[in-house]
Amino acid sequence: MRARGRQTMRTLLDAGAEVFAERGYHAARVDDIVTRAETSHGTFYLYFSNKEELFRALAVDVAAAIVELGEALPPITADGAGEQRLRDWLDRFADLYERNRSTLQAWTEAEIGDSEFGRLGDDVFAELSRVVATRVRASAPDDIDPVTAGLAVVAMIERLHYYAATGQVRISREETVGTLASVTHDAIFGNTTPRR
């Protein structure tokens, strides 16, 4: 594939991301995508064998970015510095979510049955949960599984962003990050800030 081809593919991917975000995965039509990309159906099928494959191409990239970010999660300590590091990391997560809002939103909808998306999503979540687990392990009570606890935290982080992104609730980015940092840190180390 030459430069022109790569450019066309890029245009299609971008158009796809936009359309998926606007209309959702299922309601998105290949026709919408090619119209947005100002190209033809024929060209679309030159690069992707169907809508699902284009989505997978988007999802794979995002998955890689999430895993990479997961690996960058720093050790979290019980003190204020630890909470700040957590907050910084969550800020980067928010960046990533914002940048890939459309794909992540559509992912939820595509993730049904035994599609590959599901498995891809699993891998990402499993990886993230494992990383979080290593941070939780040090402090978790004996009777709960750190990996499950990690998964719960990851689920919370992802879903709150999802609700914020879809506009189902109206929360600012700062609020989202701040709340998650506080709740997560408390969940791990206990609530040490002064009560009202």
Add this chain to the structure above:
Amino acid sequence: MRARGRQTMRTLLDAGAEVFAERGYHAARVDDIVTRAETSHGTFYLYFSNKEELFRALAVDVAAAIVELGEALPPITADGAGEQRLRDWLDRFADLYERNRSTLQAWTEAEIGDSEFGRLGDDVFAELSRVVATRVRASAPDDIDPVTAGLAVVAMIERLHYYAATGQVRISREETVGTLASVTHDAIFGNTTPRR
């Protein structure tokens, strides 16, 4: 509607719930539903004006049950008794999720764009979050919004069940409930169990 009609409607609702669970809202075909219900297309449209309406009929019931359960959330105290009450409530939530697994799973997928499902889901979540917020308020640090924190917790609870239900991860019901109780209680009151 006579007894026979009610029976037919019931059969269709049950069939719909199963098919939605298996294939997801979008992939579910009216044909799948009527085949499962051992009836005909004609009959389907005698009771529901379209696929969406059948789903709404399922969703409305579940939504009411969730709101009702939310209202039953007892005051949570920092001590062991408080955590036990939280655990008991989460147990009932697990019951509810299990009983309506199919609808709740499909809901996620249907919840896109500006459909009524989304709004219905919003109401449910908002209501639950508000209730949780009243419990969180007492202990949350000054700088975070209790409603947002409540929403975060609710998101965590719902999503972990979702992952467990779809089999994307393999966690037992006990583990799910236990972890959620522990993490949630810790998030609110701090981790008071002995560290390893």
Add this chain to the structure above:
Amino acid sequence: MRARGRQTMRTLLDAGAEVFAERGYHAARVDDIVTRAETSHGTFYLYFSNKEELFRALAVDVAAAIVELGEALPPITADGAGEQRLRDWLDRFADLYERNRSTLQAWTEAEIGDSEFGRLGDDVFAELSRVVATRVRASAPDDIDPVTAGLAVVAMIERLHYYAATGQVRISREETVGTLASVTHDAIFGNTTPRR
């Protein structure tokens, strides 16, 4: 399937046979068939999952008729009575070919690669050849295989009708039957009619 459904299916089969005959298997469009049958695409796919399946339905019937006719091939003797019986049988074959002209013509075109049509055609030819072989066996020279000779004769019969039917050559039905009877009988028993 009720009476109405059977009628619709019949209409589609008839329309298919006509269209295949007129335009050939490959050039035939589902659209041509439904237009001819005065029905809709939707209805077509209610009865056949694609063009190929409709053709197979036609071909299976014809195949059965040919095999049945093959079984009716009487013992052929060297005398004039034998040739007359052969001629009568070829007349019935001509009837059958005429009645199913369209399908048999299209079959040639569809029969390529490893499609099921090919195998179906094989079975028919093999069966016919075997029957002819039993008649040839009595008189064939030692060094040739009666089944191969039977196949050769069957090939000749089928192809001559095909050429006559497609109009590639202009031969009357009488001429076709007469020539085949004479040539086939001679091939088996030797040319006993007076030379010019």
Add this chain to the structure above:
Amino acid sequence: MRARGRQTMRTLLDAGAEVFAERGYHAARVDDIVTRAETSHGTFYLYFSNKEELFRALAVDVAAAIVELGEALPPITADGAGEQRLRDWLDRFADLYERNRSTLQAWTEAEIGDSEFGRLGDDVFAELSRVVATRVRASAPDDIDPVTAGLAVVAMIERLHYYAATGQVRISREETVGTLASVTHDAIFGNTTPRR
């Protein structure tokens, strides 16, 4: 056209012959041909204005070879020497069929409706039939048309090779040629070999 151009054209013709043989005329894609020829769509249309023209280029050559072979059919006599000459000629026909198997196989499928291929094929068959007719004429009974009889024989020869070539039946080349020689000679002069 320079040497390089001729080479490219040759490569395309060869690739076309292979692909037509494997997949049949209709199922053959220009894409298959250019991939096999390790060249591009652009180049294909530089040498042939369409798929049909490439096929015609192949067919014309084969047609000429068949006509030429037809003219080489020697006078056939009733004695063993005559049958041997016939056998030798059929052997050359088998050579020709083998060499051009791919094109001849595809030809059958392409020959539909009023395409030029049909007419090309007609000419070839007509020519062959006429030649065979001159050999048959001497011995045929009064009531059959020698040209029709010739056509019947030609049809038999061609089809038996076709069946053998497509692998629809499993006959060796020797068996094919032997059977055709025997049956054809018998058809013309009567069966003179000793009966079993």
Add this chain to the structure above:
DNA sequence: TATGAATGAGATTTCATTCAT
């Protein structure tokens, strides 16, 4: 002379919904 990319007309297929009985 060669080619990768683009095209778009047209084919197939699906499926929610309506109809006639």
Add this chain to the structure above:
DNA sequence: AATGAATGAAATCTCATTCAT
């Protein structure tokens, strides 16, 4: 109250051919 049949709009996908370099 029930149903089998029909519909057709809209979606997906294919591929011979043309274009720009």
